[in-house]
Amino acid sequence: MSFSWDFIAAVILVLALSVLGVWVFSTSAFLVADDAKTLGLERRVLFQADFNLKNCFPEGIAYCEGETVFSHIAHPDAVLKKGEGGFCIKRLVLKDNEETFLVACSHG
Amino acid sequence: MGRAFVSVEALLALLAAGLALTLAMPLLSSRPSQALETVYEFQLAQDFAEVGVSNPEALSAIKLFAEGNAEAKAFLEEKFSAILSKAGDYCLELSAKEKVLSLNCRGGKMQGVYVSRAVFDDGRNAFFDFGVKLGFYS
Numbered sequence: 001m002s003f004s005w006d007f008i009a010a011v012i013l014v015l016a017l018s019v020l021g022v023w024v025f026s027t028s029a030f031l032v033a034d035d036a037k038t039l040g041l042e043r044r045v046l047f048q049a050d051f052n053l054k055n056c057f058p059e060g061i062a063y064c065e066g067e068t069v070f071s072h073i074a075h076p077d078a079v080l081k082k083g084e085g086g087f088c089i090k091r092l093v094l095k096d097n098e099e100t101f102l103v104a105c106s107h108g
Numbered sequence: 109m110g111r112a113f114v115s116v117e118a119l120l121a122l123l124a125a126g127l128a129l130t131l132a133m134p135l136l137s138s139r140p141s142q143a144l145e146t147v148y149e150f151q152l153a154q155d156f157a158e159v160g161v162s163n164p165e166a167l168s169a170i171k172l173f174a175e176g177n178a179e180a181k182a183f184l185e186e187k188f189s190a191i192l193s194k195a196g197d198y199c200l201e202l203s204a205k206e207k208v209l210s211l212n213c214r215g216g217k218m219q220g221v222y223v224s225r226a227v228f229d230d231g232r233n234a235f236f237d238f239g240v241k242l243g244f245y246s
Contacts (some may be wrong), residue, residue, distance in 0.1 A: 013119050020126040042144045050151065072158040089148060090195060092155035094162055099191050 041106045042087055049091050049104035052082065061093070061102060074102070083107055122169045146221075153242040156188075161225045161238060166176065170227060170238050174204035183210055199243035205236050218243040 050078040056064035057075030064070065074080060074095040083105035131174035141245035160166050166187060184202060189211055192200055199213035199220065204227070226235045 009116060009119070013122070016119055016123065020123065024129055039144065046144060046148060046151070047192060070162070072155060072162055084227055091151065092159050092191065092195065094159055097163060097165070099187070101162070101194060 038087075045083075045087055045089055045104050045106050048082060049102060051087055052102060052104070053091055053093065074100075149242060149244055150221045150223070151239050152195070152198075153205075153221045156191075156226045156242060157238065157240040159191075160188075160202075160240065161227060167227070170202075170204055170234045171229060173207055173209070174227075174229070174236060174238075175231075176207060181207070181209060197245055199241075199245070201239075201241035201243070203239040203241070205239075213243065214245070218245055219245075220244060221231065 052058060052060045052062075054062060054071045056062050056069055057078050061074045061080065062069050062071050063073045063075045063076035072093050074093045076096060078095070080093065080095065080100060080102045082096060082103070084107060086106035088103055088105040090103055093102050095101060144200055160170060166184070169180040169183045169187075188200055188202065188209075190199060192212055199211070199218060201213065201220075202209040202211075202213040220241050222239060222241045224237045224239040226236045228234075229236050
């Protein structure tokens with residue numbers, strides 16, 4: 001009788017630990033995957049905005065003369081809004097000698 | 109029978125430990141946003157410095173501000189306050205030679221980044237540093 005109770009308790013213990021293990025693993029895996037996804041989106045937006053600032057229009061938004069790139073000086077025809085919604089960042093630029101912002105977003 | 113009850117207590121303790129571990133997982137997981145936040149803060153500080161020296165009007169004001177000109181200081185204060193109001197809730201500290209202009213700095217706990225640009229002082233035929241310190245309220 002004593003053996004039976006010990007056996008049942010051991011089985012319950014193993015089952016509970018297994019369920020707990022799967023739960024903890026799946027929860028942490030989900031969190032890490034979510035973090036990685038966010039990281040990817042944010043990195044892409046940061047890179048895209050920086051690329052735009054430092055590359056000649058129309059690939060980027062920078063004003064260029066010959067081979068000289070004027071980073072942080074936007075071409076007069078440049079559109080300073082890239083994407084809409086999601087994670088957005090602002091980068092300070094000069095357009096027509098006025099300080100304005102290049103806005104880059106993760107959606108769109 | 110008695111030993112079985114001890115096992116149930118152990119089971120409860122393990123369940124509690126598992127729950128605590130699960131609740132702690134968000135703290136243990138990586139914090140990518142924070143890592144990129146520092147990169148963004150640094151980029152934004154660089155933007156302020158670059159735009160400051162790229163705009164001829166602002167550059168003249170920076171040179172005069174470095175010499176202690178009050179009008180230039182007021183001009184920079186107005187210009188950079190307007191930019192700051194659109195950028196976000198940051199503390200901006202502009203420095204040229206020994207002169208410092210603080211905008212939207214409330215004190216308290218704050219982390220920030222510092223960048224600088226070399227500006228040529230025509231009058232003294234020498235360079236000086238135009239510093240930009242951007243502080244972030246956490």
